[in-house]
Amino acid sequence: MTAGxxxxxxxxKPVKPGEAGHDPAVSLTTLPSxxxxxxxxxxxxxxxxxxxxxxxGARDELPHEHGLAHLLEHMAFKGTARRTALQIAEEIESxxxxxxxxxxxxxxxxxxxxxxxDLPLAVDILADIxxxxxxxxxxxxxxxxxxxxxxxxxxxxxxDLVYDRFLQAAFPEQPLGRPILGTAETVKSFTPxxxxxxxxxxxxxxNMVLAAAGAVxxxxxxxxxxxxxxxxxxxxxxxxxxxxxxxxxGGEARIDGDxxxxxxxxxxxxxxxxxxxxxxxxxxxxxxxxxxxxRLFQEVRERRGLxxxxxxxxxxxxDCGVFGISAGTxxxxxxxxxxxxxxxxxxxxxxxxxxxxxxxRAQMKVGLLASLESPGxxxxxxxxxxxxxxxxxxxxxxxxxxxxxxLADVRAAGEGLLGGVVTVAAVGPLDxxxxxxxxxxxxxxxx
Numbered sequence: 001m002t003a004g005x006x007x008x009x010x011x012x013k014p015v016k017p018g019e020a021g022h023d024p025a026v027s028l029t030t031l032p033s034x035x036x037x038x039x040x041x042x043x044x045x046x047x048x049x050x051x052x053x054x055x056x057g058a059r060d061e062l063p064h065e066h067g068l069a070h071l072l073e074h075m076a077f078k079g080t081a082r083r084t085a086l087q088i089a090e091e092i093e094s095x096x097x098x099x100x101x102x103x104x105x106x107x108x109x110x111x112x113x114x115x116x117x118d119l120p121l122a123v124d125i126l127a128d129i130x131x132x133x134x135x136x137x138x139x140x141x142x143x144x145x146x147x148x149x150x151x152x153x154x155x156x157x158x159x160d161l162v163y164d165r166f167l168q169a170a171f172p173e174q175p176l177g178r179p180i181l182g183t184a185e186t187v188k189s190f191t192p193x194x195x196x197x198x199x200x201x202x203x204x205x206x207n208m209v210l211a212a213a214g215a216v217x218x219x220x221x222x223x224x225x226x227x228x229x230x231x232x233x234x235x236x237x238x239x240x241x242x243x244x245x246x247x248x249x250g251g252e253a254r255i256d257g258d259x260x261x262x263x264x265x266x267x268x269x270x271x272x273x274x275x276x277x278x279x280x281x282x283x284x285x286x287x288x289x290x291x292x293x294x295r296l297f298q299e300v301r302e303r304r305g306l307x308x309x310x311x312x313x314x315x316x317x318x319d320c321g322v323f324g325i326s327a328g329t330x331x332x333x334x335x336x337x338x339x340x341x342x343x344x345x346x347x348x349x350x351x352x353x354x355x356x357x358x359x360x361r362a363q364m365k366v367g368l369l370a371s372l373e374s375p376g377x378x379x380x381x382x383x384x385x386x387x388x389x390x391x392x393x394x395x396x397x398x399x400x401x402x403x404x405x406x407l408a409d410v411r412a413a414g415e416g417l418l419g420g421v422v423t424v425a426a427v428g429p430l431d432x433x434x435x436x437x438x439x440x441x442x443x444x445x446x447x
Contacts, residue, residue, distance in 0.1 A: 067182015
């Protein structure tokens with residue numbers, strides 16, 4: 001596509017075979033370039049939250065690019081062909097708006113929030129930083145230093161570091177297990193040419209979604225995108241390497257230190273978010289450690305006082321997932337905490353009740369609906385769903401999927417964890433923590 005060329009959009013509501021339809025409250029347009037534009041007007045809103053989502057994240061980096069997706073997120077705000085970094089900041093803040101960006105394992109997003117009347121400015125700035133980033137050597141050198149400080153901050157924050165080490169142990173020698181920030185060695189090696197090569201492979205219209213929620217008119221958004229994003233290539237400059245499939249393997253990561261607490265994560269194989277197979281495990285995680293009435297909170301904190309915070313989580317990805325239990329505890333209590341946590345897991349898998357499932361389901365529904373009441377929450381859900389599934393899923397369908405999960409489904413999901421290889425990641429004084437082999441033996445006895 002050439003800059004300044006106006007293209008006629010076509011309206012599409014792509015639906016995958018066997019799936020229900022696109023949310024009728026959400027407008028969806030696909031430009032001839034392949035760029036999908038999705039929005040929902042929220043009558044009560046005076047502001048609009050908008051963003052551009054790219055279907056590439058940390059796991060899509062080549063080995064020598066480790067950390068580049070995150071660096072690019074930083075560099076996008078460091079000037080374009082038309083604006084300096086300061087001008088970007090001043091223009092958006094002059095109208096009371098803000099800009100942000102985030103890099104995840106499987107996607108990257110660039111977002112803005114402004115008054116509805118300032119939508120044209122926000123679209124123009126987002127388009128500018130993604131289609132014409134300056135990527136100057138001077139700014140790159142400076143931003144490398146910032147990211148090295150960010151890496152250092154994680155090393156000094158044990159409750160962040162433990163999650164990095166957890167994924168590395170659960171998915172060893174795989175892109176999914178690499179820390180998103182990269183390493184000092186890889187970050188120092190990046191050049192403007194390397195960044196442009198990554199941009200060329202992944203930042204093209206067919207791999208992007210422009211989304212907006214709040215005080216937005218869809219037709220205006222489409223018209224703005226046709227102009228501002230006309231320079232966006234329709235196809236990649238070079239064919240990206242196929243995404244390396246991820247496979248949970250399990251392992252152990254121990255970083256002995258002199259912190260006041262041991263920060264620990266116990267992990268198990270999870271489920272992908274495709275085909276809805278993750279819903280039973282999402283409900284099981286809520287039963288086990290998702291609230292004040294959960295098994296872990298009641299046993300670990302309320303009855304035994306072993307931790308201030310303890311929870312269970314399930315992170316589904318496109319082709320796999322990981323389930324975990326996390327806590328921070330005194331060095332002398334870590335052995336007991338691990339044993340109690342595994343007992344809670346095993347017991348819940350056997351006897352989780354209908355009342356617990358109903359309570360967890362209700363919590364998840366309220367959390368979902370509450371997030372959709374804000375433009376920012378609605379924005380993120382729409383964008384990710386259209387990026388992955390090609391449609392915005394109606395909230396009624398999501399509620400039906402949760403309601404369709406039976407007690408037997410939840411118990412089966414829990415029991416499925418008991419046969420997996422346990423991952424143990426811990427940071428702090430670790431003399432009281434048994435090796436992973438012993439933890440796995442504990443789980444086998446509890447099961």
